[in-house]
Amino acid sequence: GAVVSQHPSRVICKSGTSVKIECRSLDFQATTMFWYRQFPKQSLMLMATSNEGSKATYEQGVEKDKFLINHASLTLSTLTVTSAHPEDSSFYICSATLSTNPWDTDTQYFGPGTRLTVL
Amino acid sequence: GEDVEQSLFLSVREGDSSVINCTYTDSSSTYLYWYKQEPGAGLQLLTYIFSNMDMKQDQRLTVLLNKKDKHLSLRIADTQTGDSAIYFCAEGSGYSSASKIIFGSGTRLSIRP
Numbered sequence: 001g002a003v004v005s006q007h008p009s010r011v012i013c014k015s016g017t018s019v020k021i022e023c024r025s026l027d028f029q030a031t032t033m034f035w036y037r038q039f040p041k042q043s044l045m046l047m048a049t050s051n052e053g054s055k056a057t058y059e060q061g062v063e064k065d066k067f068l069i070n071h072a073s074l075t076l077s078t079l080t081v082t083s084a085h086p087e088d089s090s091f092y093i094c095s096a097t098l099s100t101n102p103w104d105t106d107t108q109y110f111g112p113g114t115r116l117t118v119l
Numbered sequence: 120g121e122d123v124e125q126s127l128f129l130s131v132r133e134g135d136s137s138v139i140n141c142t143y144t145d146s147s148s149t150y151l152y153w154y155k156q157e158p159g160a161g162l163q164l165l166t167y168i169f170s171n172m173d174m175k176q177d178q179r180l181t182v183l184l185n186k187k188d189k190h191l192s193l194r195i196a197d198t199q200t201g202d203s204a205i206y207f208c209a210e211g212s213g214y215s216s217a218s219k220i221i222f223g224s225g226t227r228l229s230i231r232p
Contacts, residue, residue, distance in 0.1 A: 004161075034219075043207065043224045044162070093161050108220070110154075110162040 002028045004096045006111035020080045021114045023094035029074035030096035038091040084118045123223035130229045137195040139226045141208030148210040153193045156205045
């Protein structure tokens with residue numbers, strides 16, 4: 001099956017620094033990638049939808065200048081948390097979809113997540 | 120706006136059936152999903168149901184959909200210790216996997232011996 005990887009799996013950084021998280025589709029080309037964040041014991045909240053070669057679409061309340069998303073190729077999307085603060089500490093999960101078939105509902109594959117801790 | 124709600128905890132005895140319930144508000148939902156998340160891991164799609172279906176069965180999993188009441192349930196037969204996880208109900212109103220999915224808060228399923 002299709003595999004999505006994320007790197008790093010865990011990162012600890014100092015307040016004020018920037019952190020880049022990579023999301024890769026390993027054996028397929030992802031037309032669309034999604035970025036979510038999950039706080040402890042809470043649900044996934046969609047942050048943005050990213051299409052290859054175009055600007056990401058951010059959900060309401062998500063600061064696009066703070067969470068920079070780049071989807072430069074069909075296999076890679078990156079999320080950069082700029083000037084990170086302790087409140088940005090969270091579990092960030094990406095998902096990728098490969099299909100142009102509108103009836104392929106089970107082709108949104110999730111990465112294993114990246115746990116960010118900002119000190 | 121769209122909202123998906125589910126109870127936070129469920130405890131069942133090993134070997135019994137688990138039933139996890141979910142309600143949603145978006146009447147235009149096209150697909151409804153159940154995802155499983157094990158500790159520290161990403162999400163695994165368990166099953167999904169199209170909105171014009173009432174039931175879907177897949178081995179130990181049975182999904183029931185009451186579209187009138189906007190109620191979705193997941194039944195896990197013969198619950199095992201490996202079923203311990205958080206189960207997320209989710210709905211999508213688009214017609215493709217590139218459409219946005221809204222997740223519920225997750226139900227933490229614990230198994231007692």
